[in-house]
Amino acid sequence: MRITEIIKSNKPSLSFEVFPPKTSDKFDTVQEAVEKIAVLKPSFMSVTYGAGGGTSEYTLSIAKNIQEKHGVTALAHLTCVNSTKEEVRARLEMLKSSGIENILALRGDITPENQNREKWDYHYANELVEEIKGLYDFCIGGACYPECHPESEHQKEDILNLKRKIDAGCEFLTTQMFFDNNVLYNYLYKIREAGITVPIIAGIMPVTNAKQIKRSCELSNCTLPQRFKAILDRYGDNPEAMKQAGIAYATEQIIDLYANGINAVHVYSMNKPDVAEKIQANISEIIK
Numbered sequence: 645m646r647i648t649e650i651i652k653s654n655k656p657s658l659s660f661e662v663f664p665p666k667t668s669d670k671f672d673t674v675q676e677a678v679e680k681i682a683v684l685k686p687s688f689m690s691v692t693y694g695a696g697g698g699t700s701e702y703t704l705s706i707a708k709n710i711q712e713k714h715g716v717t718a719l720a721h722l723t724c725v726n727s728t729k730e731e732v733r734a735r736l737e738m739l740k741s742s743g744i745e746n747i748l749a750l751r752g753d754i755t756p757e758n759q760n761r762e763k764w765d766y767h768y769a770n771e772l773v774e775e776i777k778g779l780y781d782f783c784i785g786g787a788c789y790p791e792c793h794p795e796s797e798h799q800k801e802d803i804l805n806l807k808r809k810i811d812a813g814c815e816f817l818t819t820q821m822f823f824d825n826n827v828l829y830n831y832l833y834k835i836r837e838a839g840i841t842v843p844i845i846a847g848i849m850p851v852t853n854a855k856q857i858k859r860s861c862e863l864s865n866c867t868l869p870q871r872f873k874a875i876l877d878r879y880g881d882n883p884e885a886m887k888q889a890g891i892a893y894a895t896e897q898i899i900d901l902y903a904n905g906i907n908a909v910h911v912y913s914m915n916k917p918d919v920a921e922k923i924q925a926n927i928s929e930i931i932k
């Protein structure tokens with residue numbers, strides 16, 4: 645089923661994200677975790693893609709398994725940085741022939757290994773969206789950044805660039821994590837004003853590791869509100885307490901989003917079935 649069909653109803657949707665293993669020896673462990681999450685029958689599941697394409701075949705096989713074995717719609721991520729047109733087209737063909745209907749079209753991060761721009765066939769996600777749109781009838785989504793992408797100097801510029809992605813055929817957007825819902829509400833106002841009317845799926849990160857989140861917030865421009873910093877300071881050294889507090893905080897964010905009319909929530913469940921399960925249980929009556 646197309647993601648746009650899934651999220652268009654008034655019923656709240658709850659979806660989960662998983663990531664493929666980096667090496668083949670971890671495949672079975674990851675697959676086992678993915679299956680435990682799929683059993684929860686979320687609205688859909690997304691499977692990330694390694695920026696350099698290193699885990700590309702795992703993204704496909706995990707997405708395929710989610711759909712075929714569990715009957716859960718899969719959203720396969722695809723990045724284009726450092727890829728040739730031939731590689732992208734071959735990947736699209738494989739996704740299509742495997743029955744995948746939904747793609748999250750991304751540029752991918754620029755790293756020391758892939759900085760040689762002369763080798764790139766695509767420079768930004770809007771070019772990948774255009775390519776996919778011209779070849780197949782996938783339901784295409786993209787990423788958006790309520791606190792601005794780190795490479796953009798101003799949010800205005802970032803939103804103008806986001807509009808290019810929409811104009812190229814992107815049909816929905818999933819947000820970067822955020823820890824203060826007002827950040828999303830303000831952002832929504834700005835993007836709607838810029839003429840971006842596609843559905844927005846709110847990306848929520850249940851924090852279970854204090855060190856990791858501090859680092860990834862620094863890299864990705866996400867602000868940690870004082871209320872959340874206090875939780876990290878108090879429970880960061882106690883993994884079980886941190887997990888409980890992180891799940892409670894994410895649950896509260898999700899309930900507030902639904903209450904304010906954001907019907908689609910995507911949880912960065914990071915291959916942790918227990919986290920996905922607890923969040924789903926916490927809002928079981930709300931998503932009925």
Ligand code: FAD
Binds near residue numbers: 696748752802847
């Ligand atoms: P773009 O939309 O291309 O934007 C990147 C930057 O370029 C922005 O600053 C933007 O304003 C600017 N820009 C965009 N278009 C233009 C243009 N035409 N001209 C000039 N400037 C432009 N990474 C992975 O490797 N694998 C994943 O599976 C993955 N999944 C993700 C899922 C979500 C929901 C999110 C939010 C991010 C994900 N990422 C993933 C990370 C993502 O690849 C990085 O954030 C990357 O740096 C930007 O990707 P993008 O598709 O948003 O890029």
